[in-house]
Amino acid sequence: xxxxxxxxxxxxxxxxxxxxxxxxxxxxxxxxxxxxxxxxxxxxxxxxxxxxxxxxxxxxxxxxxxxxxxxxxxxxxxxxxxxxxxxxxxxxxxxxxxxxxxxxxxxxxxxxxxxxxxxxxxxxxxxxxxxxxxxxxxxxxxxxxxxxxxxxxxxxxxxxxxxxxxxxxxxxxxxxxxxxxxxxxxxxxxxxxxxxxxxxxxxxxxxxxxxxxxxxxxxxxxxxxxxxxxxxxxxxxxxxxxxxxxxxxxxxxxxxxxxxxxxxxxxxxxxxxxxxxxxxxxxxxxxxxxxxxxxxxxxxxxxxxxxxxxxxxxxxxxxxxxxxxxxxxxxxxxxxxxxxxxxxxxxxxxxxxxxxxxxxxxxxxxxxxxxxxxxxxxxxxxxxxxxxxxxxxxxxxxxxxxxxxxxxxxxxxxxxxxxxxxxxxxxxxxxxxxxxxxxxxxxxxxxxxxxxxxxxxxxxxxxxxxxxxxxxxxxxxxxxxxxxxxxxxxxxxxxxxxxxxxxxxxxxxxxxxxxxxxxxxxxxxxxxxxxxxxxxxxxxxxxxxxxxxxxxxxxxxxxxxxxxxxxxxxxxxxxxxxxxxxxxxxxxxx
Amino acid sequence: xxxxxxxxxxxxxxxxxxxxxxxxxxxxxxxxxxxxxxxxxxxxxxxxxxxxxxxxxxxxxxxxxxxxxxxxxxxxxxxxxxxxxxxxxxxxxxxxxxxxxxxxxxxxxxxxxxxxxxxxxxxxxxxxxxxxxxxxxxxxxxxxxxxxxxxxxxxxxxxxxxxxxxxxxxxxxxxxxxxxxxxxxxxxxxxxxxxxx
Numbered sequence: 024x025x026x027x028x029x030x031x032x033x034x035x036x037x038x039x040x041x042x043x044x045x046x047x048x049x050x051x052x053x054x055x056x057x058x059x060x061x062x063x064x065x066x067x068x069x070x071x072x073x074x075x076x077x078x079x080x081x082x083x084x085x086x087x088x089x090x091x092x093x094x095x096x097x098x099x100x101x102x103x104x105x106x107x108x109x110x111x112x113x114x115x116x117x118x119x120x121x122x123x124x125x126x127x128x129x130x131x132x133x134x135x136x137x138x139x140x141x142x143x144x145x146x147x148x149x150x151x152x153x154x155x156x157x158x159x160x161x162x163x164x165x166x167x168x169x170x171x172x173x174x175x176x177x178x179x180x181x182x183x184x185x186x187x188x189x190x191x192x193x194x195x196x197x198x199x200x201x202x203x204x205x206x207x208x209x210x211x212x213x214x215x216x217x218x219x220x221x222x223x224x225x226x227x228x229x230x231x232x233x234x235x236x237x238x239x240x241x242x243x244x245x246x247x248x249x250x251x252x253x254x255x256x257x258x259x260x261x262x263x264x265x266x267x268x269x270x271x272x273x274x275x276x277x278x279x280x281x282x283x284x285x286x287x288x289x290x291x292x293x294x295x296x297x298x299x300x301x302x303x304x305x306x307x308x309x310x311x312x313x314x315x316x317x318x319x320x321x322x323x324x325x326x327x328x329x330x331x332x333x334x335x336x337x338x339x340x341x342x343x344x345x346x347x348x349x350x351x352x353x354x355x356x357x358x359x360x361x362x363x364x365x366x367x368x369x370x371x372x373x374x375x376x377x378x379x380x381x382x383x384x385x386x387x388x389x390x391x392x393x394x395x396x397x398x399x400x401x402x403x404x405x406x407x408x409x410x411x412x413x414x415x416x417x418x419x420x421x422x423x424x425x426x427x428x429x430x431x432x433x434x435x436x437x438x439x440x441x442x443x444x445x446x447x448x449x450x451x452x453x454x455x456x457x458x459x460x461x462x463x464x465x466x467x468x469x470x471x472x473x474x475x476x477x478x479x480x481x482x483x484x485x486x487x488x489x490x491x492x493x494x495x496x497x498x499x500x501x502x503x504x505x506x507x508x509x510x511x512x513x514x515x516x517x518x519x520x521x522x523x524x525x526x527x528x529x530x531x532x533x534x535x536x537x538x539x540x541x542x543x544x545x546x547x548x549x550x551x552x553x554x555x556x557x558x559x560x561x562x563x564x565x566x567x568x569x570x571x572x573x574x575x576x577x578x579x580x581x582x583x584x585x586x587x588x589x590x591x592x593x594x595x596x597x598x599x600x601x602x603x604x605x606x607x608x609x610x611x612x613x
Numbered sequence: 614x615x616x617x618x619x620x621x622x623x624x625x626x627x628x629x630x631x632x633x634x635x636x637x638x639x640x641x642x643x644x645x646x647x648x649x650x651x652x653x654x655x656x657x658x659x660x661x662x663x664x665x666x667x668x669x670x671x672x673x674x675x676x677x678x679x680x681x682x683x684x685x686x687x688x689x690x691x692x693x694x695x696x697x698x699x700x701x702x703x704x705x706x707x708x709x710x711x712x713x714x715x716x717x718x719x720x721x722x723x724x725x726x727x728x729x730x731x732x733x734x735x736x737x738x739x740x741x742x743x744x745x746x747x748x749x750x751x752x753x754x755x756x757x758x759x760x761x762x763x764x765x766x767x768x769x770x771x772x773x774x775x776x777x778x779x780x781x782x783x784x785x786x787x788x789x790x791x792x793x794x795x796x797x798x799x800x801x802x803x804x805x806x807x808x809x810x
Contacts, residue, residue: 092713098706168707193713195768266718266766273765309769525735526748588734588759595736601747 072233073244079188080225083253085202085215087262088297088476092193093202094216094307099189100171101164102136106150106157108181115178128179135173136163165189196304197266200320201258201474203422204307213319214307215256215475217422222478222487225253254486257476259295264288264593268300271588272568276302279573279581285322286589287457289565291556293491294461294470296419297564297593299323299454323421326428326450327571330536331387332554333446336459337396338380339505340407343467343497346398349381349508352613355391365437367393370535381508382611385515387533389445396444404443405432410469410496411462417454417472418489427451446536457567460554463509464530464562467502468493506530507607510559514606521583524557524591526601531555531586533579538571548572551579553586557594558602564593720771722761727776731758 056064085094112128113120129147130140143162150160164187166174171184190205203214211220228250232240268286276284281302288298299322305313341347355376359367369389376386383391396404408414408429416426429449430439442448454472462469470493477485497505509530513522518533533553540546554567566589573581593599714720734757737748 091716095710095713097710098703168703191710191770193710193770194717195719195770196766197718197768263718266722267759269766270722270761271759274759274762277765304766306767306769309767312767312769526737591734591736595734598738600738600740603747 069233073231074234074240075229075231078228078230078247078250080227080250081188081252082190082205082209082225083223083255083478085219085223086255086257086479087194087198087260087265088258088295089262090257091262093198093258093260093262094190094192097189097191098168099164099187100166100168101185101187102132102162102166102171102174103183103185104147104160104162104179105181105183106147106160107155108158109147110181112180123179128177131177132162132174132179132182135170135177136166138163192307194262194266195308196306197262197269198258198260198299199305199307200301200318200322201260201299202307204305204310204318213422215258216307218420219256219475219478219487222256223253226251252481254478254480257479257485259290259297259473259476260299261288261297261596263596264589265298265300267592267596268298268585268589269302269304271585271592272300272302273304275581275585276570276573279570279576281570281573281581283317283321284568284570284582284585285453286569286585287322287453287565287567288589288593289457289461289472289567291461291464291562291565292470293473294458294493295473296454296457298589299474319423320421322453323417323419324423324425324452326425326452326455327550327569328447328449328536328538329451329456330446330534330550330552331389332456332532332534332552332567333451333459334384334387334392334444335463335505335509335532335554336407336411336413337392337404337444338384338508339463339467339497339501340399340404341380341395342504343407343501344399344403347380347395349379349504349609351380351395353378353380353383353391353394355383355386355388355394357390359390359393361393361397361437361441363437363440365393365441367441377613379610379613381511381609384508384532385512385611387516392445393441396441401432401435401440401443405429407496408443408449410494412458412469412472413449413451413455417452417458419454419472419474421474425452427455446534453567453569456552456554456569457565460556460565460567462496463502463505464556464565465493465502466499467495467497469496506556506559506562507609509555510606511609511611513555513559515611518553518578518580518583521580522553522587522590524587524594527557527590527594527599528559528602528604528606529555529557529590530559530562533582535577535579549577551577551581553579553582555586555590557590558599559606560602560604563597563599564590566590566593714768714770714774717768717771719761719766719768720774724776726761731755732761734759 082096084092084096087093109125109128111122111124114123115121125147126140126144129143132138133140133143136143146160146162150157162182174182174184188209190209192199192202192204201214203216203218204212205216206212211217211223216223228248230245230247232246233244234240268288272284272286275281284302286298286300287296289296299320301317301321303313303317305318310318338347342349355369355378357369357372357374361367367390370387376382376388376391378386378388378391380391380395382388383395413427414429416424427450429443429451435443435448439448458469458472471490473489473491475487475489477488479485507530509532510528512533513519513529513531516533522529522531531553532555534551536550536552537545538548538550548571550569550571551573552567552569554565556562556565566586568582568585568589570582570585575581731753733751733753735749735751735753737746737750739746
C-alpha cells in the first residue's frame with residue numbers, strides 16, 4: 024500500500040512538472056506573440072488581409088473678387104491597353120457582328136486621342152517586345168470627358184480608363200503671374216497657388232477593408248475616412264480691370280519696346296489690389312511658353328529704383344512736419360552742390376527757376392526738391408519711409424516678395440542723403456509704390472495691402488481674412504495738400520495732354536529713374552513710371568504704371584497712354600461719377 | 614484521484630454509518646417510470662400540422678427568395694442610378710469648365726470686336742435725380758477704341774474655340790478689327806460653342 028502510494032505520488036509530481044513546463048512554454052509563446060511582437064505581427068496580418076483605396080481630395084479654386092474662376096481642379100482621363108490581349112474583336116454594329124482588326128482599332132483610338140494610328144499601334148508592339156505578357160501600355164493621358172466618352176463608345180475590350188485630377192486656368196494669362204501654377208503632379212509651384220497652398224490643398228481620404236479570397240471586400244470591414252476638399256481662395260482682383268490693364272500694358276510695352284512692365288490698381292479706402300498686371304504675362308495653363316524669368320510676379324518680387332514718383336513722399340513728410348507748404352519758394356538751378364559734397368542735377372539743362380513746392384513737383388526738379396528736402400534730417404525722412412511701408416514687405420506675403428532695399432539713414436553717403444529725396448539710391452517694389460499713393464489718397468491713412476479676401480470653405484465660412492486696420496502716416500491736411508499738388512502735376516506737367524481723362528480730376532506724378540548697372544553706377548537704361556489716383560476730389564482708385572527700358576520712348580510719355588486708359592476704364596467700370604467741382608489752382612512760380 | 618480517495622470513500626461503508634440514506638431515497642425514485650411505446654401509438658398523427666409546417670417552410674423559402682431577388686434588383690437599380698449620377702456629375706463639371714472658358718475676357722473681347730463692336734473710352738452718364746448729363750457724349754469709333762488682340766493676353770484655354778461666325782481667334786487679332794468695324798459678322802447659330810462639344 025505504501026509503495027503504491029509512493030509510485031502514484033511520483034507520477035503525480037512528474038505530471039505536474041511536465042504540465043507546468045508545457046504551460047510555461049505556452050505562456051511564453053503567448054506573451055511573445057500577444058505582447059512582444061504584437062504590433063509587428065498584426066501589421067503583417069493586416070497587410071495580408073487589409074487593402075484600401077485613397078479617396079482624392081479636390082484642390083480648391085482660385086477665384087476673382089466677383090467669383091469667376093481663375094484656377095480650378097478638373098478631372099482628366101487616361102487610356103491604357105493590355106497589349107497581351109490586343110487583337111481582333113467583334114463589335115455589334117446595328118445588330119450585326121463585325122470583326123474589327125487591331126489596325127482598325129488603333130486608328131480609331133488615334134483619331135480620338137490626337138495621335139496617328141500606327142503610333143498607337145507602335146505603343147502596343149513596343150510593350151509586347153519588352154515583355155510578351157505585357158498587361159499595361161499607356162496610350163494617352165490628359166483626355167477630356169468627350170474624348171473619354173468617344174473612346175468608351177468604341178467598345179474595345181482591351182482598353183481601360185482611369186481618372187487623373189488636373190488643373191485648368193480658364194482665363195489664361197489674366198492675373199497669371201499672381202495666380203501662379205502647379206507642377207505636373209499638382210504640386211504648387213508659384214504665386215497664390217503656392218502662397219495659399221494650405222487653404223487650397225485638401226486632405227485625401229482613405230477607404231480600407233479586409234479582403235477575402237479573390238480580393239473582394241469582406242462585408243462589415245469597410246472603414247471610410249472621407250476626403251476633405253480644399254477651400255477656395257478669393258482674391259481682391261477684379262478680373263475685367265486686371266485683363267484691361269494687362270491688355271493696355273502689353274500693347275504699349277510692345278509699341279515702345281519695353282523689356283517688362285507693371286500696372287497696379289488699388290482701392291484707396293481698403294488697400295485692396297484690384298489689378299496687378301504684368302508684362303510679359305504668363306499663362307498658367309501654358310507655362311513653358313513664357314521665359315523662366317517672366318513666370319513670377321515682378322510687382323512683388325523685383326524691387327527697382329522708383330525715381331521721381333517718390334518726390335511725393337518727401338513732400339508729404341515736409342508738409343506733415345510743418346517745415347514747408349505747397350507755396351514755399353525756392354530757386355531751382357540746373358545743378359545744385361550742397362555743402363556736404365553731393366552733386367545734384369536736373370534731367371535737362373535749364374536756367375534758374377523761381378519755383379514753389381508745387382512748381383518743383385510739376386517741373387520734377389531734383390535741385391528744387393533737394394533744397395526743400397534738406398530741411399529735414401535723414402533720420403526723420405527714414406522714419407517716414409518706414410511709416411509709409413517702404414522698408415518692409417507688404418502684408419500680402421507673396422512668395423519671394425521683396426521688402427525693397429534701403430540702407431539705414433546712418434549709412435547714407437552724401438549723394439544718397441539727397442538722392443533719397445527724389446526716389447533714387449534705394450529700391451522699392453511696384454506694390455510698395457502703389458501703397459505710397461494709396462496712403463496719400465486716403466487722407467494720410469495707410470491701409471494694409473490686400474490681395475486675398477480669405478479662404479472660403481465648402482460650408483460657406485471664410486477664414487484667413489487679412490487684417491484691415493489702417494495706420495495714420497501723415498495728417499489728413501498734409502495728404503490733401505500733396506494731393507492738390509499732384510493735381511497740378513496732372514494739369515500742368517509736360518505730359519498733361521497725354522493723361523487727360525475727360526470729365527474727371529486726376530492726381531498723378533511722373534518718374535523717370537535711372538537704373539543701377541550693378542557696379543555701383545547707373546546704366547543707360549531707364550524705368551519710367553506714373554502713379555496717381557482718381558477722382559482727385561474724393562479718391563477711389565490708385566493707378567500705378569512702371570515700364571522698364573522703353574527703348575523707343577525713354578520718358579514718362581511712354582506710360583501716359585496706359586495710365587490714361589486704365590484710369591478711364593476703372594472709373595467707367597466702377598460707375599464713378601464725373602467730377603463736378605473745379606480742380607485747385609496753386610501758384611507754381613513767383 | 615485514485616487509491617487514496619477511493620479508500621476514504623469506502624471507509625464509512627465499512628462502519629455502516631451511512632446506510633439509512635439509500636432507503637430514504639428509494640420511494641421517490643418509484644414515481645419515475647419509463648414511457649411505454651404504446652402511449653404514443655394511441656395518439657393518431659394529425660395531417661393539418663404537417664400541412665401547416667410544410668406550407669410555412671415553403672412560404673418562408675419562397676419569401677426569402679423573392680426578397681433577395683427584389684433586393685438584388687434594387688441593388689442593380691441603385692448601381693445604375695449611381696453610375697448615371699457619376700456621368701451627369703462629369704457632364705456638369707465639363708459644361709461648367711466650358712462656361713468658364715467662354716466667359717474669359719479675352720474670348721469675349723475678340724468676339725465683340727469680331728461682331729464690329731468698339732470700346733468707348735469716353736464715358737458719359739445720365740444722373741437720374743435731376744436728369745443732368747455728366748461728361749460729353751461722344752460716338753465711339755474704331756480709331757479711338759483700344760485694340761483687343763487675342764495674343765496680348767494669351768489664353769491656352771480659348772485658343773481653339775472658334776469665334777462667332779466660325780472665325781479663328783488668332784486671325785481675328787488687332788489688325789483685322791477695322792474691317793470688322795465696317796462689316797459686322799452676323800450671329801448665325803446663336804452663341805458659339807466649343808468644337809469639342
